[in-house]
Amino acid sequence: MRLITNLKFSREEFEARLRFKTNPVGQITPHLQHLALDLLEMMYNINAIGLAANQVSLSMQLCVLDPAFLYNKKMPIVMFNPCIIEHGEELYDSMEGCLSLPEFGLPIPRFRKIVVKYIGMDGLEHIIKDDNSLLSSCLQHEIDHLNGILMLDRLTEKKEIPFNKGD
Numbered sequence: 001m002r003l004i005t006n007l008k009f010s011r012e013e014f015e016a017r018l019r020f021k022t023n024p025v026g027q028i029t030p031h032l033q034h035l036a037l038d039l040l041e042m043m044y045n046i047n048a049i050g051l052a053a054n055q056v057s058l059s060m061q062l063c064v065l066d067p068a069f070l071y072n073k074k075m076p077i078v079m080f081n082p083c084i085i086e087h088g089e090e091l092y093d094s095m096e097g098c099l100s101l102p103e104f105g106l107p108i109p110r111f112r113k114i115v116v117k118y119i120g121m122d123g124l125e126h127i128i129k130d131d132n133s134l135l136s137s138c139l140q141h142e143i144d145h146l147n148g149i150l151m152l153d154r155l156t157e158k159k160e161i162p163f164n165k166g167d
């Protein structure tokens with residue numbers, strides 16, 4: 001699994017992989033469970049608290065998260081086909097970074113309250129309600145990835161992204 005970042009990839013390659021909506025998965029097979037565990041392992045290895053499948057060129061609706069890892073705990077969450085089914089109106093600025101845009105750390109407007117529906121590793125549907133925590137912004141960041149949206153797209157002022165020109 002190779003992480004896609006703007007520093008390592010050309011604009012064309014970057015956009016082709018990260019600017020598209022990923023495909024929903026069907027039944028949760030052992031193969032999908034293995035991919036999810038690989039993604040989790042990679043996330044922990046690079047000291048991150050969230051990773052979306054398309055960030056490593058897997059075009060499927062799968063993301064892994066663990067905000068508790070920031071506090072040296074492990075409470076992994078694996079989500080297939082996650083979607084926000086409800087959100088409050090209120091926004092706040094969440095300080096975020098992105099593995100695919102390693103040089104940016106910026107306040108991004110996010111909903112305070114969200115309700116997310118997803119399929120877990122057990123193949124069953126789950127619901128997470130989150131209010132005003134790191135998990136809420138983390139969920140919005142990863143679900144955005146799966147829909148082809150980057151955190152910079154949420155800013156009203158556009159930021160120029162530098163890309164690898166190759167040599």
Ligand SMILES: [Zn+2]
Pocket residue numbers: 097098099100141145
């Ligand atoms: Zn990201």
